[in-house]
Amino acid sequence: MARNKYDVDEVLEDKFDVNQLKRLLAYLIPYRKRFVSVGFMMLSASAFTMLIPQFFQKVMDVCIPNKDMKGIAFYSFLTLLAAFYSAFSLRYKIKYTNQIGQQIIHDMRYDIFEHLQELPFSYYDDRPHGKIQVRVVNYVNSISDLLSNGILNTITDLCNLVFIIVFMLILNVRLTLVCLCGLPILAIVIVVIKKKQRTAWQVQSNKQSNLNAYIAESINGIRVTQSFVREDVNSGIFNNLSGSYRKSWMRAVMFNFTMGPSIDIISIITTAAIYVLGVSWMINGETGITVGVLVAFTAYIGRFWAPINTLAGFYNSLLTAISYLERIFETIDEPVVVKDREDAVEMPPIHGDVAFDHVTFSYEPGVPILKDVSFHANQGQSFAVVGPTGAGKTTLVNLLSRFYNVDSGRILIDGIDIAGVTIRSLRKQMGVMMQDSFIFSGTIMDNIRYGNFSATDEEVIRAAKTVCAHDFIMEMENGYQTQVNERGSRLSAGQRQLISFARALLADPKILILDEATSSIDTETEIILQKGLNELLKGRTSFIIAHRLSTIKNSSCIMYVDKGTILEKGTHDELMAQKGEYYKLYMSQYASLM
Ligand SMILES: Nc1ncnc2c1ncn2[C@@H]1O[C@H](COP(=O)(O)OP(=O)(O)OP(=O)(O)O)[C@@H](O)[C@H]1O
Incomplete structure (x- = not known):
């Protein structure tokens, strides 16, 4: 998908791809035994109930004329x-199709x-x-029913249909042919x-x-919306989007609802034809048509159109599901463009020597963001990256963790060229603090431990003390066990950064x-933090992006980046002496403080 926005529809697949259905069925394979057992129960139950009209016919044409009460009792018992049996198998089906459906969703x-x-x-x-x-949520939900109930019902209904046609043919071939005329x-x-x-x-799914x-975007941006009093405008946009959704839904279901009434009309016409023709053939004394045959036959006609109605319903849900499946499989098939090469090796324990060798990178083809960038950081050096907004600083450090492939x-x-090592072994050895300090729902302890799941509580606390986070954490009601919300809305921006x-x-x-x-941390905390940080950075190679230059003054090397190239490089004193951009x-x- 190219760049997309909430009001831009995704591209519609033109052709119905049968492979998607095959892939869908593959999800059933692990549950095939249970599935087959439910199918068997349903089929045996429907075969058994299909015999009921035959019992009626026997009662009417044989038992009643012969006053055979035992026969009547026998057929009643079988009925x-x-x-x-049918009720029992239905219960079995409901239980296990739901189980299979939920498992497939999972x-x-x-x-x-x-x-x-x-x-x-x-x-x-x-x-x-x-x-x-x-x-992940809605589309998968929508197709689970199709997979479990839908397929089973279709199989049983198809078999029912075959049973019914066979029984109808046994009763009377000519009447059966009249009934089948409705199918074309x-x-x-x-x-x-x-x-x-x-x-x-498809339009409806879009x-x-x-x-x-839009709902997700609005929730994420609610603070900005309220600050700029944009509620009315946003409600208008929502209204339009919701209105389009409603219209697309109504149009789609309108097609679905065309099926049911069409089947009803065809069924009524064929049933009427069978009554008229059947009764006239019986009056004319045609062989093989008795009252019992007509009663049994009309019972079958009722049953003949019921599975067709369900099959039509299945067909409807199949079309609905296909539009969702396209999106689901599109996501599953989305190529992982940043991945391990086939010959990728484990990154050995990192010492910290880093080099960029003529690196060019672009997010979008033809628009390079980094242009032929080269530099070398020795093990243990702290490299500061400064420059105007949008210069390419974040991009540069993101490449170091291979979040993107270089051009x-x-x-x-x-x-070692990081393109040739496994991403996991590389990232596990990097400590990255991103511009957006994301906080997950859970305790503060869990959030810090996200950096290393095997860290002990003591190690977590030590890390928090080093970055001066310990004091504010201890002031919270449950210290490290305090629960925070997703995105850390209970915390200040500075606390989130710490x-x-x-x-x-x-x-x-x-x-x-x-x-x-440290952009959101107050100057006092920053000064204390700087001391701890200096200690901590010893022996590590670090890349620090900062707008507040006081924080990076003592770095081993400062790179001034602009428009994707390194314009200046050196220590603070060297760059100050150059009297350039830095x-x-x-x-x-x-200047005012000097
Ligand atoms: N995901 C992206 N897709 C396309 N362009 C992007 C993307 N991220 C950043 N850019 C563009 O790349 C350029 C460099 O962005 P980058 O975030 O690296 O800048 P920066 O120097 O870190 O800026 P800041 O100081 O504001 O954080 C900008 O022009 C930006 O518009």
Whole structure:
């Protein structure tokens, strides 16, 4: 998908791809035994109940004329038995189809979620997150019923249909042919509406996706919305999106509802024809048509159209489901563009020597963000990256963890090209604190431990103390066990930064990346933090992005980046002496204090 927004529909697949159905059926394979057992129960029950009209016929044509009470009792008993067996198998079916359905939902969601975890940043950069959520939650839900109940009902209904046709043929061939005349008419109805119906469901799934994307975006941006009093405008946008969704839904179900009444009309016409023709043939004394045969036959006609109605319903839900399946499999098939090469090796324990060798990178083809960047950081050096907004600083450090693939050039750690090592072994040895200090729901302890799951409580606390987070954490009602919300809405921006700082440290990485780590921290805390940090950075190679230049003054090397190239490089004193861009930036911040 190209860059997408909440009000931009995703591209519709033109053709119905049967492979998607095959892939869907593959989800059933692990549960095939249970599935077959339910199918067997349903089929045996329906075969048994199909005999009921035959029992009626025997009672009417044989037992009643012969006043055979034993025969009547016998057939009544068989009818009762068939009814009980059918009720029992129905209960069995409901229980296990639900179980299988839920299991399949779980499996499919797991596959999507697992894949989503592997997809690179670029995937998330390009689409609203609400559109991803709707696939994992709503779309998967919508197809589970089709997989469990739908397929079973279809199989049993198809078999029912065969049973019924066989029994009808046994009763009377000519009447059966009259009944079957209705099927070609139904086929015409299906062919006429099929394409429109499919498109209508695809449009509906797009509109649902758009609506979801907007809801997710609005919730995330609620603070900005309220600050700028945009509630009315947003409600208007929501109203439009919701209105389009409603319209698309109504149009799609309208096609579905065309089927039921069409089948009813065809069924009424054929039944009427059978009454008229059957009775006239009986009056004319044609052989093989008795009152019993007519009663039994009309009982079968009722049953003949019921499975066709269910099959039509299945066909409807199949078309609905296909539009969801396209999106689900599209997500599962989304290529993981940042992945291990086939010959990738484990990254050996990192010492911390880092080199960029003529690195060029672009997010979008033809728009390079980093242009032929080269530099070398020795083990243990602290490298500061400064420069104007949008210069490419974050991009540069993101490449070090291989969050994106470079277009050309190499990034070497300890002389090893990181393109040739496994991503896992590389990232496990890096400590990254991103600009967006994300906090997960859970305790503060859990949030810091995110950096290293095997860390003890003491290690977590030590990391928090190093970054001066310990005091504010201890002031919270349950200290490290205090629950925080997703995104850390209970915490101040500075507190969130300190927690993610501690998280980055906990992995004891040889390379530490701090992207605006202290931008929201007050100057007093920052001064204390700086002391701890200086201690901590010893022996580690660090890349620090900072707008506040006081924090990076003592770095081994400062790189001034602008428009994707390194314009200046050196120590603070060297760059100040150069009186170039860094000098100007520094003076703009601190001239009044000098
Ligand atoms: N995911 C993305 N897709 C496309 N372009 C992007 C993406 N992320 C960043 N950019 C563009 O790349 C350029 C560099 O962005 P980057 O975030 O690296 O800048 P920065 O120097 O870290 O800025 P800041 O100081 O504001 O954080 C910007 O022009 C930005 O618009």
